[in-house]
């Protein structure tokens with residue numbers, strides 16, 4: 620496909636010439652073939668956006684913005700901003716679970732296919748929208764990644780407000796986690812306490828009922844990608860990262876090639892779940908490369924999950940048994956022609972999709988039964 624051809628042209632010719640030119644050797648999958656032949660699966664005029672399961676509103680917003688004429692990168696950053704601002708999502712932005720010191724530290728990266736530019740922030744504190752800050756890095760600097768205090772100061776310089784991101788719900792979850800560490804530190808579990816002034820649960824506003832709640836633990840994240848009718852692809856990943864992490868820990872989300880990656884001639888990929896495993900296999904880069912060799916998005920996702928498991932076998936503590944890991948990773952892929960796929964280690968996961976048929980969840984494939 621040359622630069623003047625649109626994705627609509629690509630879908631219309633539908634075939635080997637177009638496919639070969641973007642390096643996808645394996646031919647069209649069924650879904651793409653249907654799009655080409657009938658002009659449906661949504662509509663060939665529709666933008667397509669995909670996200671992790673918590674991104675239904677994000678994909679809906681991204682597609683609406685793209686239809687209004689926005690660049691896909693602006694649509695997805697605005698879309699994930701809805702989730703970053705949601706206090707009930709404990710995996711991203713405001714309301715995200717804090718690090719082991721009770722401080723919310725956020726990571727995000729953004730990549731713009733047409734320019735192959737990336738921007739990223741890591742360990743940023745007190746800024747609710749790290750994806751928008753990562754986009755500023757991409758747009759306004761010659762850098763790719765800014766971390767910690769520098770990222771905060773960069774955001775403030777661009778007018779992002781200083782905000783307290785630790786919600787009461789996240790603080791209480793963090794306190795419950797602190798108490799459960801009590802066999803190795805001075806934080807006492809309630810049933811280990813021998814004195815409780817005035818019958819109160821010291822420093823814990825949720826009381827006994829709260830103590831019985833499971834302690835939320837997450838690597839959760841939102842990944843979102845979109846392609847417009849010209850075949851221009853962008854992607855973004857944003858997270859509060861591993862809950863109760865060591866301060867300063869950086870996951871895969873802000874690392875270009877791990878938490879997300881775009882090659883505008885092929886498509887995009889992103890990841891959620893155990894970031895350390897994704898980093899050690901360059902997960903998103905590997906998925907895009909696999910699509911470039913002709914695998915469908917779903918095949919590419921499953922292939923790279925297999926690589927992650929193979930690499931994880933070298934660390935026995937990460938394995939549930941000889942074959943299966945004891946952690947999850949979910950990966951997402953969006954091809955330049957609008958075909959998409961997602962896969963998780965285990966069954967039951969869903970991802971969000973918006974196209975000409977509206978926004979919905981679709982099931983992820985799984986590597987293991």
Ligand code: GLY
Pocket residue numbers: 838839840858859860861869870871872890891892893894895
């Ligand atoms: N995938 C998110 C993280 O590990 O931080």
